[in-house]
Structure formats: structure tokens, C-alpha cells
Amino acid sequence: MKQRKQNEFKNGKDKAKVQKLKSKLEEETLRRIAEAAAAEESSDDSTFVSVSEDDDDESLSEDGSSISESGSEQSKLSNDEDVDQASESDNPSSGSDDDDDHQSGDSVRDRDDNDNYHGEDKHGESDDSREVVEESDSSEDEVAPRNTIGDVPLEWYKDEEHIGYDLAGKKIKKKERQSKLDSFLASVDDSKNWRKIIDEYNDEEVELTKEETKLVRRLLKGKAPHADFDPHAPYIDWFDWDGAKHPLSNAPEPKRRFIPSKWESKKVLRLVRAIREGRIKLDDKPNEKARLYDLWHDSSSSGRQGLAYIPAPRRKVGGHEESYRPSAEYIPTQEEINSYQLLFEEDRPKVIPKEYTSLRSVPAYSKAVQEMFDRCLDLYLCPRVRKNRINIDPESLKPKLPSRKDLKPYPTTCYLEYKGHTGPVMTISTEPTGQWIASGSKDGTVRIWEVETGRCLRVWDLGESIDEVAWNPLPELPIFAVAAGHDVFILNTGCGNNEEDKKIEELLHVEPQKAMDDSDTTASIVNWGQDDKHGGIRLKHFKQKLVKKLEAGVREISSIAIHPGGDNVIVGSRDGKLCWFDMDLSSRPYRVLRCHPKDITRVACHRSYPLFASCSDDSTAYIFHGMVYSDLNQNPLIVPLEILRGHSTTDGRGVLDCKFHPRQPWLFTAGADSLIKLYCH
Amino acid sequence: MPKHYRPAGKKKEGNAAKYVTRSQAVKLLQVSLPVFRKLCILKGVFPREPKKKVQGNHHSYYHLKDIMFLKYDPLVEELRDIRAYEKKVKKARSKKNKDRAERLLSRKPSYTLDRLIKERYPTFIDALRDLDDCLSMVHLFAALPAVDRAVDGEKIPVNRVHNCRRLSHEWQAYISRTHKLRKTFISVKGIYYQAEVDGQTVTWLTPHALQQVLPEVDYRVMLTFLEFYESLLAFVNYKLYHSINVNYPPILDSRLEALAADLYALSRYLDANATSVKTKAVTSSGSGSDLEHQQDGKKFDEDELRLAQLQKQLPSNEPGALMHLVEDAADNDDEDAETREFSWEGEGAPFEESDQSITHQVIDRPKQERKHLSRDYIQPQWVYDCVNARFILPADKYTIGCIPPPHLSPFVDNEAEGHVPEYAEAIERLKAAERKEVLPLPGMGKEDLDDPHSLLDIIDRAEAIEAAKRKQKMSILEKQYHEELKLELQGVQHSALSSDIKGKGEAVEEDAGPDLQQIAEDAANMSKVVMPRRKRKLLEAMEIGKERKQAHVHRLKERKKKIDEANKSA
Structure with a gap:
């Protein structure tokens, strides 16, 4: 160890200085070495341990030597030498002498012995070690390569028989190389093969000893090559300060070492001031508890600052279901609990009521903290709006309508039924006097009924499904028109007296029409002909012409009725909406009434009473009061009055037509159940 | 020109100028979103619903005036200071400047909410009106386990829980001492209480005193709300306590406090301090037998059967405390003023269990081993039902071991709902019978003298209101009857008509049956058409x-x- 200390000196660049000091230190060094030797006895143990290891190695290396017997003795020697060099690269104690040892051709064992007793040598021959200090200066000296070609590329000797020259100037012959196969086989046989390295420079095979491999490993790890070397040993100051005659520096002491620091005094002053002013408090402890006092002592203070405060809604307090022992009826059955699984998660009840027999058996509520946290989130994250909860009676939402009693008379109850048709009654029409009613059915018949008795006066079978029946508005000519298929019939009802019958016959008598010019458009659309079978005129080839287009904002208009005043139009649509148009007001509906869930089939207005009606496929008919005032500022008053039921639905159709009685506030309805009903007040 | 084109330099008008979206508001205030949230919660600012949502339907809109209201609040600056302070501490720490960090930590800036409370509730009545959520929240947090625990990264500090518990006990003590409780209801969610304070009905929910489930929610939001509610309730309690001449932060008997009998300690304190209430204790109870409710079993059972984990922490836990509350209310509402005390078994209890003067013992366990013949052993539901009925119910249905009758919510108007449960009727009958007996006795004057507060007036008023309501109902019924009568008359007319017609029209006969109904219906539908x-x-x-x-x-x-x-x- 101490030797290594010496090495530090030795390897240092300032050799001269060391030389200068050497004489002075000599005795000291000796003394120290002696001490170190004594101290090292403990470390010797470790070396002894390594001896035992070396014994192993020794045998191995003997094997190695036996293998490499083909090599010359010299190579063996150099091998040993190299090992020594490597193992004691920084220990030149033996370095210089080694040559002699190796020259004598010692066996490996000898070398090992030498190594083992190395320590003892040291403290045995302290003089020797001193010599070492003197002589071995450079590590380069220690290496004695066999080849003397120097640092030239080995390629130059590639084609030569020799690899270089030894010290004596003789050529060193190249050795025979083992073939690859042989070397491989050798490697398989010999477990030590991995240690062998070919030294190209000297052209020989070198086997690394165990120490050497260790050393290589340590180098690879970036440590000091020798395990014994302590890179962090305490520094020993070899310089003796006491006996020095002169100081190292002869400079006088600077002034600043004698006067107090200005900056320090400034800093102190600052601190003092801070303490005086109370900015720095040294003694007092910070108050641990917030002081409590009567916060709401003066009630005179103004209200809350800032925007209007919206208090958060209170948490819900549990009802009977949340009780730990709810009444039996609050506990759902197992089936009901299972059915909760089918519900959406947000629809499921939060707490399923459960009964505990005693207070001690109630467990802790697992969501207590979670719910409190959710409440906290609601409190600071939820936007708050003051919403006026509609706490009103739903009845108050309904508009105040005038009492229905005041709006009487209007049809309320079914008074008569007209039976006879076998198919759905498509259409009805009332005679202007209100004595007769004509009806057309899908079964192809047209019937005339007496209103007050329900007697069927006459039946025509037109063969085709009847679309429309319309009575002549002039009461003196009791005829009516029937639309069936593509044809229109104008028929004599025979309800009038003889005079009228004659008139009608005259009227209905038409001569067979001559062929007209094709250029005359009016002529081409209608074809008149005498219908002998039924006694009337037959209009053929009826072409429709668009007169006016109406927009109601509904899906599909099914019927229109015009208010007798002429300014208002009622439109019924297929989506069950009834539109009241006030023509003076706007082109948009004044009021849209959604009354029927199904198609409206017909709307009707009463000629004299302020009534209008709608009938629909849901087999109901609505009666409305629709009052139009002569004052233009006053809006029409629309009041629903009655829902008339009675018809039954057949084939998805309900009431197909409705007509008011011309004089009475009565309503006729024609149903798909082949009935005609009369509703009276 | 596009529809919303606004020439440059012309100001916005209408909803575009009045309302801003949340992100715009955050930008305008120059705060972060959590701070904005906190500001909104503390200041009570909520989004509003503009007539026209200029920025789109998916935004939440704040009124610009609300935002300005936030902007000029000193709280914004205080929160900024706190943020700056936190940065300072962090900086000191990361620079390893321990001294500075410690010094900073010792003087953490804080803010008080009294100004905000005053601003949001200018009068005391306003505060009482909005107290429902506050009380429910404080009671909920009081029921949380008193353990420092982090849920979802956010810590519920234990001192907050303790504070909540203290505040809730103080509130309960006040309510019980001044006999303000009106209705109670044990639901699966907890126990609802309704009290009438200063003419305001205050309803709150206390959870069952069991381990609460803590789901993964944003506890920061809840704790911010709680922060406000805590200080609100503290000020309200202060005001209420001072209104009955009691010092507010009550100084409690440390022995009882240690036994966790906080509420009893509080009521003792109230008794000792309130001069006005004190007179109440000495009632003219010569006639009435002393009813004393012992509720030991309750507590013990809870501990043994359900709350093994809480046994150590809460020797007498919430239900006992609430019993006290309920107890006094029942006491108050009864017309013959009887003194009743409540007690429990254990140290510090006002009565021994063996006391012979006890007449009712409230207990919640399957059966009692040792029974005193002189008293009824009843289940706790009896007390709650008595409060709701304002009348002492016969105890035989509630004895321990039997299944008590159904517990009904007092918050439901049975008649408006359309279905009156059987037991509600039974109670009504009992009450009616009792009233006949009691009426001749001059018990009214006494209570009037006893009660220092004009409670009786309130009751009278309530009764008057009820009477008025009843009258209204009667009149409605009468009207209905008349209408029906009229209809019937009409029907008679129709039938008479139809009978007249019978001779002429044959088919009319069949329609006579559904006619009446049909006509009534038609009459109702008629005006719908227009x-x-x-x-x-x-x-x-x-x-x-x-x-x-x-x-x-x-x-x-x-x-x-x-x-x-x-x-x-x-």
C-alpha cells in the first residue's frame, strides 16, 4: 500500500522535486514503510486467500502449459513475464529484477511463489523496496517485447516468413498456425480456451491468468486495475511546515482584514430596523386558533354584496322508503327488484328499501362520502338559475271559455238514426227547407230520407260508388246532383208537388247533343245526355279546373267550408287539424285547433247559427261555436262545445260526412258503419 | 358581414360582455385553476346560466361581476402570499438553508374566513338558513376515523376530524339544551335531525357511527368546503352559546373528556353556566313520574357486536350522544313537562344502573340478562318515534327482543302523498285519545313559565299554520265534492234526456253506460283543444x-x- 503512495510520487511529473526531497524524507519513508508493513498484516489475509485461489489457477495454467508445449520455451518464459508485468504493472518493486528471475527459466509455480511471498519480501527487505523507488521511473521500461520492429503495421510482414527481429537482430520465424478446425476442436476440448489470446505482434498465444482476467474486468468497469488500490486514500502532507525558515508568501496582511465589513454592518442595520419596526418578529408565536367573536353583532350592516344570491336548493330528506324499518308496503318484492334491471340506470330507484330488525344491524351507508362530494360539486360547479317552479293548478292553464250553457242551442245528443244503407255512407246533403236529406253510399245507392221520421223515401241504385250528393239550393226545384265514378247525375227527387215535377221534367229534358267543334273549349269539357233509365240529365266527361289555391300550413287538406259571412273559411286537414282562416286578417290561419287524432273528413258551417262542426275518422264529430262579429276589431270567438260520439269505426274509417240542418241547430253525420245520425239540441 | 361581426374598437355587448367562461375567468384573475376553485368555494361564487351562450354550450359561464367580486377580494392576495411563502420554503430547503426553512415554517401565513362569512351571510338568519350542508358535512367528517390517513394522495388531517367532532358536539349540546329538536328520522343513510333555531328549520344528516367508506373522490374540494363550514359553524356556535349566556369555547370537565363523554361534559357545562337554562332543571314535576332513560346497553352493544374495532377509541360513541339530543327534545315536546335524565353505564355516568328511580332503559341488544321489574327495557327506536309523535308512545311494542313497529319518516306529508301508512294512523289515534285526557289539565301555563324562550309561541304558530293548512285542505275537498255533485247532476240530466229519447232512438241505450264518464272527460278535454x-x-x-x-x-x-x-x- 505504502508503495503505491510512493508510486504516486514516482509517477508524478516533478521528479526533480522528489529527488530534492528524497534525502530529507528518506528516514521518514523508512519509518512509514515499517509501520505500513505492520499495518498490512491484516491485508495479508486477503492475499493468502488469493493464494489458495492461485493454487487452483496454478494447476490450470499447468494444463495450459502442457497444451501449449508446441510453443517454444521462450514463449513460455515471455508468457510468464507478461503475466508478471501485467499483475504488477504499477508495482515496480520486482519489475527490474524480474528479468533475472525469468531468465533463469523459472516455472510458473516459482512465479506464483514469488508473488505470494511478495509481501513478506517487502518487509523483509526494506532496502530493496527503496531501490525500487529509485530505479523504476517509467512503465515503458518494464515492457520488453521480443519483437523489435516497433510500431509498424504488421501487414508489412504479411508475406514474410518472419515476423520481425529479436534483440539480437535475428529473425523471428513465424509459427505454424493451427487450422480453424483444430483450433475449434481445441476450444471444445479445453475449457480454458476462452482465455487464450493470440498476440499478433509477437506471434504467440497468450493465456490470461485468473488475475489478469480479473484485472481486465476491473478495467472494463472503469475501476482501478488493482483491487488493493484505494483511490480515495487520505492525503498525506509530506511537507513539513514547522521547520521552514521563510513563509511561503511574504505579502503583508491586507487592510480589509483589520476593519469591520461595511456590507455586514449594513445588513445588520437592516435587520435591526426590521425588528424595531416589527417586520421581523422573533418571540411571538403565530396565533394557532382563529379568534372567535360575535360576527353578527351589528345588525346594521348592509345586505349581501355582489350579484343576487341564488341559494342552492336543499338536499332531499328521506321519505318512508329510506327508513331503516319502512312499512311493509314500501318494500318492493323480489320480482320488482329484478324488474329494475330493465330500467335505465338513471330511472332506477337510488335506494331500494330494506328492512332491518334493529338499529344495531344497520350498516354504515357506503355512499355517504360520495354523496357529500357530489353535493359539493353541485354547490360550486352547477350553474344556478332562479327558476319559477310552476306551482299552479293545472286547471288554471286552461283558457277561460264562455259557459256552454250561454251558447246554446247546439247539437248534443243523438236523436235519430237513418238505417238502410249497406255500405259506408259517403256523403249526405240536406234539402234547403230541411225536410229531406239525401245520402250516397259506397254500395252504389242514393237514398232520400224524411228528416223527422227517418223514413226512406226513395232509393236509386247507380251501380257505382257515390262520391258526392248535393241538393239544389233553390227550394222550388227539388232536384239534386250525384257524383258517381266519373259521372254526375242530376236527379229528380219527386219530393215536390205536380207543378214542380213538370218544371223539373222540362228542365231535365235535353236533346241529344250534336258533335261540337273541337276548337270550342267550353263545349269539349261537358257532354250532356238524356239518361232514360233514371229520368234526368247525365253530364259526361267532366274535366276539373283549378280555380283557386289555398295554403293552410297543414299536411293535406281534406275539406273546406265557408262561413256564411263569407270572410272566414274553415279548413280541415288529414293530420287532424282544423284551421280557421280570417280572410281579412291574413292569409295564415287565425286559429289552428288540434282536436282529432285522425284525419278530418269533413268540416261544415251552419247557415244561420254560429256553429261549425268537424268530423273525423276517429268516429267523433266536434261541434264548435264560431262567432264572427261585425266589429272588425273584435276577433272571432271560437269555443269547442261538444264531442259527438256514437259511430263505430269500420275499416279504419269513422264519420265520413257531416251536414248541418239548414234551419235547426241539428247535425247529420254519415258514418262508415252505414248509419246516418241526427244530433239535436 | 357575419352575424357576430363586431367592428374593431367597439365594445362587446350583451351576453358576450357579461359572461366569461371559466378558463377566461382564470386568466383574468391570474391564478391557477385550483386556486380559482378554492376562491369560488370560499366566496360562494357559482356559474350562471346566460340566456345566450356565446362561447358554446359546453362551457360553464361566470358572470363578470362575480369574477370582479373575486378579483378585488383580499383573499386572492393572501393566497398569492401563501404560494410565495411555499416557494420560499422550498428554495430554502433545496439550498440546505435549514435555519431559514425553520424560521419560515414557524410563521406560515394564514387567512381567516370571518370576513367572508360576514360577507356571504350578512345576518345571522342568513347563516342559519344555509346551515344544512354545513352541519351534514361537519357531522360526516366527525364520523371519519381519527387517524391521519391519506386517501387518493390527499391527507385528511386528524386535527380537522377532531375539530369537526368538537363542533358537532357543541351544536348538539346547544340543540339539546335549548330543546330545539323537532323531527328525527333513522334512515339507511344515517340519522336525520331537524331543529328549529330562530325560526329557521335546520335539517342535517349524521352518518351511522360506523367505519365510513372512503371512495376515490377529490378530497381537496371537500376539505376546502369543510374549511369554510368549520369556521362558519364555530361562529354560529359562538353566537348561539352567547345567546344563552354561556361562554363559547366551552371549558370541559377533563375527566369526562378523557372518558370521551364529550357531549355529557358539554351539557354539564351548559347546565352549570347557563343561568337562564338552569331554571329549567327544577320543573314542577310533582305529577309526572321521573322517567330516566338509561342507555347503557346501546353503547355496549355497539361496541360488542358491531364496533369491535372502535371499542378502545370510543368508549361512548356517537349514538349515545345523539340519544341525549333526542332525549331532551322528547322531553320538551311533551306537554306535561316531565324531567328526564339520561345516563349510561360506566365511569362518570350520572346514574347507576341499579338506580330504582329509572323507569325506562333504552337498550339495543337481543336480550337483557338481569332485569329490573320497575322499568321498561325498550329499543332506541322508541325514543325517535316519541320525538316525531311529540307524545310518549306506549313502550310495549318496543321492548327488547321483539321487532319494533315500522319507523316512519316525519318529513313526509302523508295526506299530500296520498297514502297514509298504517302505523301513522295508529299514532294519530293514540294522540287523539291522549289529547282528550290531557286537555282538561291546566298544564299549559306551567310550561310557559318554565321555558324562558318563547318556544310555546313557536309551537302555537306552527299549530296555527297547520290548522290553516287543514282548513285549506278541507275547503279543497269540499269544492271537489261540490264539483262531483254538479257533474253527477249533469249526468242525471243526460241520463234523463237519454231516457226521453229512448222511445225514438233505439241505439242510444247502449251508450248510456260509458256516457257519464265520457262526458266528464270530454268536458275536461274541451278546453285543451283551443x-x-x-x-x-x-x-x-x-x-x-x-x-x-x-x-x-x-x-x-x-x-x-x-x-x-x-x-x-x-
Whole structure:
């Protein structure tokens, strides 16, 4: 160890200085070495341990030597030498002498012995070690390569028989190389093969000893090559300060070492001031508890600052279901609990009521903290709006309508039924006097009924499904028109007296029409002909012409009725909406009434009473009061009055037509159940 | 020109100028988001709902005035100071400047919330009005285990838990001493209490005194809320204690405190100090028998059966304390003023268990080995039900070993709900019977004298309100009856008409059956036809809600019927 200390000196660049000091230190060094030797006895143990290891190695290396017997003795020697060099690269104690040892051709064992007793040598021959200090200066000296070609590329000797020259100037012959196969086989046989390295420079095979491999490993790890070397040993100051005659520096002491620091005094002053002013408090402890006092002592203070405060809604307090022992009826059955699984998660009840027999058996509520946290989130994250909860009676939402009693008379109850048709009654029409009613059915018949008795006066079978029946508005000519298929019939009802019958016959008598010019458009659309079978005129080839287009904002208009005043139009649509148009007001509906869930089939207005009606496929008919005032500022008053039921639905159709009685506030309805009903007040 | 184009230099107007999103607010305040959150919680600032959300629907909007309100609060500066301080400490530590770090640590800047409380609740009544959440939270944290534990990286400091426990005990002691408790309810979530303080009803929930589940939630938020609530409750307690002439931070008997009988210690303190309340103790109890409730079993059972882990920590834990609370309320509400004390078994208890004057012993265990013949052994539910009924219920149904009758919530208006549970009716009947007996006795004047507070007035007022309500209900019922009568009359007319018609029309006969109902329905629907769509939809929604309610009641009644049938057949 101490030797290594010496090495530090030795390897240092300032050799001269060391030389200068050497004489002075000599005795000291000796003394120290002696001490170190004594101290090292403990470390010797470790070396002894390594001896035992070396014994192993020794045998191995003997094997190695036996293998490499083909090599010359010299190579063996150099091998040993190299090992020594490597193992004691920084220990030149033996370095210089080694040559002699190796020259004598010692066996490996000898070398090992030498190594083992190395320590003892040291403290045995302290003089020797001193010599070492003197002589071995450079590590380069220690290496004695066999080849003397120097640092030239080995390629130059590639084609030569020799690899270089030894010290004596003789050529060193190249050795025979083992073939690859042989070397491989050798490697398989010999477990030590991995240690062998070919030294190209000297052209020989070198086997690394165990120490050497260790050393290589340590180098690879970036440590000091020798395990014994302590890179962090305490520094020993070899310089003796006491006996020095002169100081190292002869400079006088600077002034600043004698006067107090200005900056320090400034800093102190600052601190003092801070303490005086109370900015720095040294003694007092910070108050641990917030002081409590009567916060709401003066009630005179103004209200809350800032925007209007919206208090958060209170948490819900549990009802009977949340009780730990709810009444039996609050506990759902197992089936009901299972059915909760089918519900959406947000629809499921939060707490399923459960009964505990005693207070001690109630467990802790697992969501207590979670719910409190959710409440906290609601409190600071939820936007708050003051919403006026509609706490009103739903009845108050309904508009105040005038009492229905005041709006009487209007049809309320079914008074008569007209039976006879076998198919759905498509259409009805009332005679202007209100004595007769004509009806057309899908079964192809047209019937005339007496209103007050329900007697069927006459039946025509037109063969085709009847679309429309319309009575002549002039009461003196009791005829009516029937639309069936593509044809229109104008028929004599025979309800009038003889005079009228004659008139009608005259009227209905038409001569067979001559062929007209094709250029005359009016002529081409209608074809008149005498219908002998039924006694009337037959209009053929009826072409429709668009007169006016109406927009109601509904899906599909099914019927229109015009208010007798002429300014208002009622439109019924297929989506069950009834539109009241006030023509003076706007082109948009004044009021849209959604009354029927199904198609409206017909709307009707009463000629004299302020009534209008709608009938629909849901087999109901609505009666409305629709009052139009002569004052233009006053809006029409629309009041629903009655829902008339009675018809039954057949084939998805309900009431197909409705007509008011011309004089009475009565309503006729024609149903798909082949009935005609009369509703009276 | 795009719709929202605003020429350069022209100021924003309307909602765009009034409301800012949260991130804008954070930027405006120049604080971090956690600090902003803290500010919002402490100042009670919440997002608002602008009519038009300029930045989009997914933002939360704050009113700019609210943000300005935050901005000019000194708290912002204080929080900044704290942040700077924390940086200083960190710097000192990392520079290994131990002295400086220690010196800094010894003077940590702090802030007080009294100003904020005053700002948010300018009057005491305001504070009481908003006390529900505060009390629930403080009671919840008081029930957390008193162990320093880190949940989800955030620590719940043990001193906060202790503080919560202390505050909650103080509140309970006040409520019990001044007889403010009105309603109690044992639910699966915990026990609800409702008290009436200064005319304000305060409702709070105390968890069952068991180990609480601590889920993974943001405890920082909760602790910030708790911070505010703690100081609020402290100030409220101060005010309340001073209103009954008691010094507020109460000085407790250290012996009882050591026994963890905090609440008893508190009530003793209150008794000793409150001159006004003191008179209450000496009541004219000549007539009434001394009812003394011993509730030892309760505590012991809890310890033995359910709370083995808490046995050492909490020799007398929460339920006992709450019993005290309940006890006094029951005491107060009874019309014949009887003195009752409560006690428990163990050291420091005001009564020995063997005391012969005890008449009721509250106990929660399957059975009692040694029984005194002079007293009833009852389950704790009896006390709660007595409070809710404001009347001493017969104890025979509640004796230990038997299953007590159902416990009903006092917070439900049974009649409005539409279904009155059987036991509620039974209690009503008992009460009515009792009232007839008690009424002739002149017990009212006495209590009036006894009670220094105008409690009676409050009760009277409450009764008056109830009476008014009843009257209203009666009138509604009457009206309904009249309407029905009218309808019926109409129906008669119709039927009469139809009978007249019968001779002429044959088919009318069939319709006579559903006619009445149909007509009533039609009459109801008639005005719907002319209603505007918005109103009609609203009406329909209301009707749906009504129907749902009715369906619920119907379901309950069905179940009840089934159960009754099953009981009969069994």
C-alpha cells in the first residue's frame, strides 16, 4: 500500500522535486514503510486467500502449459513475464529484477511463489523496496517485447516468413498456425480456451491468468486495475511546515482584514430596523386558533354584496322508503327488484328499501362520502338559475271559455238514426227547407230520407260508388246532383208537388247533343245526355279546373267550408287539424285547433247559427261555436262545445260526412258503419 | 358581414360582455385553476346560466361581476402570499438553508374566513338558513376515523376530524339544551335531525357511527368546503352559546373528556353556566313520574357486536350522544313537562344502573340478562318515534327482543302523498285519545313559565299554520265534492234526456253506460283543444306527473292489500 503512495510520487511529473526531497524524507519513508508493513498484516489475509485461489489457477495454467508445449520455451518464459508485468504493472518493486528471475527459466509455480511471498519480501527487505523507488521511473521500461520492429503495421510482414527481429537482430520465424478446425476442436476440448489470446505482434498465444482476467474486468468497469488500490486514500502532507525558515508568501496582511465589513454592518442595520419596526418578529408565536367573536353583532350592516344570491336548493330528506324499518308496503318484492334491471340506470330507484330488525344491524351507508362530494360539486360547479317552479293548478292553464250553457242551442245528443244503407255512407246533403236529406253510399245507392221520421223515401241504385250528393239550393226545384265514378247525375227527387215535377221534367229534358267543334273549349269539357233509365240529365266527361289555391300550413287538406259571412273559411286537414282562416286578417290561419287524432273528413258551417262542426275518422264529430262579429276589431270567438260520439269505426274509417240542418241547430253525420245520425239540441 | 361581426374598437355587448367562461375567468384573475376553485368555494361564487351562450354550450359561464367580486377580494392576495411563502420554503430547503426553512415554517401565513362569512351571510338568519350542508358535512367528517390517513394522495388531517367532532358536539349540546329538536328520522343513510333555531328549520344528516367508506373522490374540494363550514359553524356556535349566556369555547370537565363523554361534559357545562337554562332543571314535576332513560346497553352493544374495532377509541360513541339530543327534545315536546335524565353505564355516568328511580332503559341488544321489574327495557327506536309523535308512545311494542313497529319518516306529508301508512294512523289515534285526557289539565301555563324562550309561541304558530293548512285542505275537498255533485247532476240530466229519447232512438241505450264518464272527460278535454301548443304541452306534462304519483300510491296500496291478505290467510 505504502508503495503505491510512493508510486504516486514516482509517477508524478516533478521528479526533480522528489529527488530534492528524497534525502530529507528518506528516514521518514523508512519509518512509514515499517509501520505500513505492520499495518498490512491484516491485508495479508486477503492475499493468502488469493493464494489458495492461485493454487487452483496454478494447476490450470499447468494444463495450459502442457497444451501449449508446441510453443517454444521462450514463449513460455515471455508468457510468464507478461503475466508478471501485467499483475504488477504499477508495482515496480520486482519489475527490474524480474528479468533475472525469468531468465533463469523459472516455472510458473516459482512465479506464483514469488508473488505470494511478495509481501513478506517487502518487509523483509526494506532496502530493496527503496531501490525500487529509485530505479523504476517509467512503465515503458518494464515492457520488453521480443519483437523489435516497433510500431509498424504488421501487414508489412504479411508475406514474410518472419515476423520481425529479436534483440539480437535475428529473425523471428513465424509459427505454424493451427487450422480453424483444430483450433475449434481445441476450444471444445479445453475449457480454458476462452482465455487464450493470440498476440499478433509477437506471434504467440497468450493465456490470461485468473488475475489478469480479473484485472481486465476491473478495467472494463472503469475501476482501478488493482483491487488493493484505494483511490480515495487520505492525503498525506509530506511537507513539513514547522521547520521552514521563510513563509511561503511574504505579502503583508491586507487592510480589509483589520476593519469591520461595511456590507455586514449594513445588513445588520437592516435587520435591526426590521425588528424595531416589527417586520421581523422573533418571540411571538403565530396565533394557532382563529379568534372567535360575535360576527353578527351589528345588525346594521348592509345586505349581501355582489350579484343576487341564488341559494342552492336543499338536499332531499328521506321519505318512508329510506327508513331503516319502512312499512311493509314500501318494500318492493323480489320480482320488482329484478324488474329494475330493465330500467335505465338513471330511472332506477337510488335506494331500494330494506328492512332491518334493529338499529344495531344497520350498516354504515357506503355512499355517504360520495354523496357529500357530489353535493359539493353541485354547490360550486352547477350553474344556478332562479327558476319559477310552476306551482299552479293545472286547471288554471286552461283558457277561460264562455259557459256552454250561454251558447246554446247546439247539437248534443243523438236523436235519430237513418238505417238502410249497406255500405259506408259517403256523403249526405240536406234539402234547403230541411225536410229531406239525401245520402250516397259506397254500395252504389242514393237514398232520400224524411228528416223527422227517418223514413226512406226513395232509393236509386247507380251501380257505382257515390262520391258526392248535393241538393239544389233553390227550394222550388227539388232536384239534386250525384257524383258517381266519373259521372254526375242530376236527379229528380219527386219530393215536390205536380207543378214542380213538370218544371223539373222540362228542365231535365235535353236533346241529344250534336258533335261540337273541337276548337270550342267550353263545349269539349261537358257532354250532356238524356239518361232514360233514371229520368234526368247525365253530364259526361267532366274535366276539373283549378280555380283557386289555398295554403293552410297543414299536411293535406281534406275539406273546406265557408262561413256564411263569407270572410272566414274553415279548413280541415288529414293530420287532424282544423284551421280557421280570417280572410281579412291574413292569409295564415287565425286559429289552428288540434282536436282529432285522425284525419278530418269533413268540416261544415251552419247557415244561420254560429256553429261549425268537424268530423273525423276517429268516429267523433266536434261541434264548435264560431262567432264572427261585425266589429272588425273584435276577433272571432271560437269555443269547442261538444264531442259527438256514437259511430263505430269500420275499416279504419269513422264519420265520413257531416251536414248541418239548414234551419235547426241539428247535425247529420254519415258514418262508415252505414248509419246516418241526427244530433239535436 | 357575419352575424357576430363586431367592428374593431367597439365594445362587446350583451351576453358576450357579461359572461366569461371559466378558463377566461382564470386568466383574468391570474391564478391557477385550483386556486380559482378554492376562491369560488370560499366566496360562494357559482356559474350562471346566460340566456345566450356565446362561447358554446359546453362551457360553464361566470358572470363578470362575480369574477370582479373575486378579483378585488383580499383573499386572492393572501393566497398569492401563501404560494410565495411555499416557494420560499422550498428554495430554502433545496439550498440546505435549514435555519431559514425553520424560521419560515414557524410563521406560515394564514387567512381567516370571518370576513367572508360576514360577507356571504350578512345576518345571522342568513347563516342559519344555509346551515344544512354545513352541519351534514361537519357531522360526516366527525364520523371519519381519527387517524391521519391519506386517501387518493390527499391527507385528511386528524386535527380537522377532531375539530369537526368538537363542533358537532357543541351544536348538539346547544340543540339539546335549548330543546330545539323537532323531527328525527333513522334512515339507511344515517340519522336525520331537524331543529328549529330562530325560526329557521335546520335539517342535517349524521352518518351511522360506523367505519365510513372512503371512495376515490377529490378530497381537496371537500376539505376546502369543510374549511369554510368549520369556521362558519364555530361562529354560529359562538353566537348561539352567547345567546344563552354561556361562554363559547366551552371549558370541559377533563375527566369526562378523557372518558370521551364529550357531549355529557358539554351539557354539564351548559347546565352549570347557563343561568337562564338552569331554571329549567327544577320543573314542577310533582305529577309526572321521573322517567330516566338509561342507555347503557346501546353503547355496549355497539361496541360488542358491531364496533369491535372502535371499542378502545370510543368508549361512548356517537349514538349515545345523539340519544341525549333526542332525549331532551322528547322531553320538551311533551306537554306535561316531565324531567328526564339520561345516563349510561360506566365511569362518570350520572346514574347507576341499579338506580330504582329509572323507569325506562333504552337498550339495543337481543336480550337483557338481569332485569329490573320497575322499568321498561325498550329499543332506541322508541325514543325517535316519541320525538316525531311529540307524545310518549306506549313502550310495549318496543321492548327488547321483539321487532319494533315500522319507523316512519316525519318529513313526509302523508295526506299530500296520498297514502297514509298504517302505523301513522295508529299514532294519530293514540294522540287523539291522549289529547282528550290531557286537555282538561291546566298544564299549559306551567310550561310557559318554565321555558324562558318563547318556544310555546313557536309551537302555537306552527299549530296555527297547520290548522290553516287543514282548513285549506278541507275547503279543497269540499269544492271537489261540490264539483262531483254538479257533474253527477249533469249526468242525471243526460241520463234523463237519454231516457226521453229512448222511445225514438233505439241505439242510444247502449251508450248510456260509458256516457257519464265520457262526458266528464270530454268536458275536461274541451278546453285543451283551443289551448296554444306550449300551454297544452305543459298541461300534459303536469298530468303525466300527477299520473305517476298516483301510480306510485296505487302500487303501494296494492302491495298493502296483498300483504294484508297474506296475513289474513296465514
